[in-house]
Amino acid sequence: MKRVTDALAVSRSNTYERSRSPRPRPERYSxxxxxxxxxxxxxxxxxxxxxxxxxxxxxxxxxxxxxxxxxxxxxxxxxxxxxNNLLLARFTGSRSDKAHTGKVSTLQRNQRWCSDGFEIVCDNGERVRVIFALDTCDREVMAYSATTGGYSADMAQSVMLACVEKRFGDVKTLQSVEWLSDNGSCYTARETITFAAALGIVSKFTPARSPQSNGMAEALVKTFKRDYVFCNDRSDAETVMAQLPGWFEDYNENAPHKALRMLSPREFIRSLQNLECPV
Missing domain, CATH: 1.10.10 (Arc Repressor Mutant, subunit A)
Incomplete structure (x- = not known):
């Protein structure tokens, strides 16, 4: 066949395919x-x-x-x-032209944790303030702290300690871990930085007026409010705080994430554990 195709100056693969018996057409979708x-x-x-x-x-x-x-x-x-008219409306807003050229995500777990806080306004005027931390590799929300008061250094420290206990099972990290946050007073307080250093955490802060530098945490705030807060009962602070554990658990266990190949954070963690060498 090679001599024939060379003489005719045609594709050999196409000629071979045409010489075969015709394949049955695949069934159309049902x-x-x-x-x-x-x-x-x-x-x-x-x-x-x-x-x-x-x-x-x-x-x-x-x-x-x-x-x-x-x-x-x-x-x-x-x-x-x-x-069936079930698609979401297309995004028609404008995006900020202040792009962040750095990289927040990491290729391995427990290298960098990012943290941020957000406020939930209840229907009766009460406000719930939440501080959380997530891993920049697997996107799992490792810990959070909520209050009806203001943000405090104690809240940030309790979240730090909970993250270390969850990931390392001890009161100190096995290796140095970066803690990325904005310049909120609860993070920049001297006692918070000292407490973090005692746990093996290195405090890192974003530049002033640059929320894009902590874009992963900022994106979670937007996702969490859109998918959970605004879709559920937030009549008062007590109702909201009672739902927070379930919301964070559902996000970690069920919410697909594009950066994780449409796996949830916990699914992604389990997939990594299955790939680890047993030796």
Whole structure:
């Protein structure tokens, strides 16, 4: 065949493919399967109103795989949601032109932890203030502290200690860990920096008026408020604080993350543990 294709100046691979018996055409997608998937998608959206088709596809495939079914492509989920007017509205706002050129994420766990705080305004006017910390590799929220008062150094220190105990099971880190935060007084207080150093934590602060330098923590604040705070009852501070543990647990265990290949933080951690050498 090579001599023939060389003489005719045609592609050998194409000629070989045409010489083979014709393959059966793949079956087109089944609308009956779409009818089966639609109720599942609607059920997922009932509790995840802020999720787009990518994250819904991830949650849907979890259910399908658990039931012994074949996972579906994101294009099918998009088509079903588009046909039934279930897609989110496109973002039409403007983004800040103050880009951050540094890199917050790390390739390994327990190298850098970032922290930030946010405020939840309740319907009755009460305010809940939360400080949290997450790992810049696996995105897990390791600890948080909430109060109806103001941010304090004690809150930041309690979160630091909880992170060390969760990741290292002791009162000191096994290696130096960076703690990235803004210049809030609870972080820059001398007692907080001294306390962090005693735990093996190196305090790092973002430049003034540069929230993009701690973009991972800032992004979590936006995601947390959109997916949990604004979609649930926040009639008073007591109600909000009672829901916080469940919200953070759901984020860690179930929320798909694009940077983690659409895995939740805990799923990503388990996948890393499965890859570790047993020796």
């Amino acid at each position: 609308k009956a399967e779409d009818a089966f998937l639609l109720p599942l998608i609607v059920e997922l959206l009932g509790g995840r109103q802020t999720y787009g088709y990518r994250r819904i596809q991830r949650l849907l495939n979890r259910q399908l795989i658990a039931g012994g079914r074949t996972p579906v492509n994101h294009k099918r989920v998009y088509r079903i949601m588009r046909q």
